[in-house]
Amino acid sequence: MASHSTTTADLGFAQMLRAHGLRATAQRRAIYSVFADAARADASNAHLSAEEVFQQARVQLPELSRATVYNALGELAEAGLLGLVEGPGPRRFDANVSAHHHFRCRICQELQDVELDSVEVTLRERGFQVESSHVMLEGLCPGCAARPSPAGA
Amino acid sequence: MASHSTTTADLGFAQMLRAHGLRATAQRRAIYSVFADAARADASNAHLSAEEVFQQARVQLPELSRATVYNALGELAEAGLLGLVEGPGPRRFDANVSAHHHFRCRICQELQDVELDSVEVTLRERGFQVESSHVMLEGLCPGCAARPSPAGA
DNA sequence: CTGTCTGCAAACTTTTTGCATATAG
DNA sequence: CTATATGCAAAAAGTTTGCAGACAG
Numbered sequence: 001m002a003s004h005s006t007t008t009a010d011l012g013f014a015q016m017l018r019a020h021g022l023r024a025t026a027q028r029r030a031i032y033s034v035f036a037d038a039a040r041a042d043a044s045n046a047h048l049s050a051e052e053v054f055q056q057a058r059v060q061l062p063e064l065s066r067a068t069v070y071n072a073l074g075e076l077a078e079a080g081l082l083g084l085v086e087g088p089g090p091r092r093f094d095a096n097v098s099a100h101h102h103f104r105c106r107i108c109q110e111l112q113d114v115e116l117d118s119v120e121v122t123l124r125e126r127g128f129q130v131e132s133s134h135v136m137l138e139g140l141c142p143g144c145a146a147r148p149s150p151a152g153a
Numbered sequence: 154m155a156s157h158s159t160t161t162a163d164l165g166f167a168q169m170l171r172a173h174g175l176r177a178t179a180q181r182r183a184i185y186s187v188f189a190d191a192a193r194a195d196a197s198n199a200h201l202s203a204e205e206v207f208q209q210a211r212v213q214l215p216e217l218s219r220a221t222v223y224n225a226l227g228e229l230a231e232a233g234l235l236g237l238v239e240g241p242g243p244r245r246f247d248a249n250v251s252a253h254h255h256f257r258c259r260i261c262q263e264l265q266d267v268e269l270d271s272v273e274v275t276l277r278e279r280g281f282q283v284e285s286s287h288v289m290l291e292g293l294c295p296g297c298a299a300r301p302s303p304a305g306a
Numbered sequence: 307c308t309g310t311c312t313g314c315a316a317a318c319t320t321t322t323t324g325c326a327t328a329t330a331g
Numbered sequence: 332c333t334a335t336a337t338g339c340a341a342a343a344a345g346t347t348t349g350c351a352g353a354c355a356g
Contacts, residue, residue: 023310023355050345065313070346072311086239087289090345102287105294114290127295134255134289136240137267141258142280176330176335203320218338223321225336243320 020079030061031072032081035095047102047111049090085111086136103128173232183214184225185234188248200255200264202243238264239289256281 013032014024022028034056038046048056054069073093076082085092085102092111101114103123114123120130166185167177175181187209191199201209207222226246229235238245238255245264254267256276267276273283 018356021310025311025355027312063313065315067314067347068312085287085289086241088239101290103290103292103294105297106292107297107300108294110294112294114288120290123290127298128290129293129298130290131292133291134238135267135286136238136289137254137256137273137276137281137283137286139256139259139284140282141256141261141263141265144258144260145280145282147260171331174335178330178336180337216338218340220322220339221337 016079016081020075022075022079026061027057027064027068028072028076030057030064031069032076032095033057033060035082035093039095045094045096045113047085047092047094049092051090053093087111103130106131169232169234173228175228175232179214180210180217180221181225181229183210183217184222185229185248186210186213188235188246192248198247198249198266200238200245200247202245204243206246240264256283259284 013029017024017028031053034048034053035046038048038056050066050070050073053073054064054066057069058064073082077084077093080097082093082095083097085094087102087104088109094113096113099116101116103112103114104110105112120133123130163177163182166182170177170181184206187201187206188199191201191209203219203223203226206226207217207219210222211217226235230237230246233250235246235248236250238247240257242262247266249266252269254269256265256267257263258265273286276283
């Protein structure tokens with residue numbers, strides 16, 4: 001129960017995939033659309049696990065398999081179409097590609113987006129109690145950056 | 154091949170555990186000492202997975218079981234004696250309890266501590282290439298903070 | 307057409323659990 | 332003593348893989 005023009009938007013999706021050497025398949029479209037639909041239902045950005053995406057996407061595409069969901073989520077994340085959030089429990093993916101932080105509640109475990117301009121102080125004003133924070137930077141360490149590329153061994 | 158005074162230090166360890174309602178067992182001491190030994194060997198802070206800790210600790214305490222290691226690591230982390238780092242692959246723990254960030258190399262996957270005063274610019278000067286960063290804040294969301302405590306249901 | 311992608315089911319890795327026993331306090 | 336912690340082994344949870352066939356480009 002949720003598809004926009006099914007023409008312009010889908011073309012854009014196909015383009016983005018092609019730009020990363022990925023083919024536009026019905027499975028990937030179904031998987032990606034789960035995030036759009038969830039956002040519409042939740043009002044806010046959803047953070048979905050592979051299993052949740054699988055269950056939802058299967059509604060539109062019953063023959064979809066888990067392996068395909070895992071593959072597609074990894075590919076979409078690598079292509080920059082989805083964001084990947086590591087944490088306790090399964091990995092979660094979100095469609096919010098813009099720079100943002102995440103806040104996880106110790107009790108309900110719910111994950112919420114935090115815009116970059118709202119840090120701990122602002123959060124506290126909104127009723128969040130920040131107990132710990134963790135920053136993970138990723139890229140190339142000096143050793144690997146010095147090596148031309150992981151060609152030979 | 155690595156134990157300090159085996160008296161004062163151990164007492165401190167027992168005290169810290171007791172302060173969190175945990176008993177001082179030989180297993181927990183062996184598990185915790187793995188980090189101290191690793192730090193001495195590596196010169197820098199080690200980020201160990203449960204399996205690595207298990208293998209190392211078993212040298213001192215052969216009858217140690219995996220389940221105990223998983224339990225102990227979780228308890229020590231919750232008690233604030235160890236830090237927990239989530240990411241791809243297994244969870245990793247470190248003995249660096251002070252506030253710090255982590256940097257993971259995309260190629261070698263190695264994890265390094267990053268002091269708070271050295272952010273992306275400083276890292277770049279040191280030869281690191283930061284490609285992405287992720288911040289995870291944890292605590293209580295407005296809803297759970299409002300509820301007195303998760304008593305009834 | 308051709309090479310990528312998919313489905314299936316099984317393997318693999320990582321973590322948790324149940325229960326009888328051992329042990330710290 | 333008594334409740335907590337442990338060991339064992341099995342299961343649950345989460346993710347990856349191999350291979351034959353389907354489909355996008």
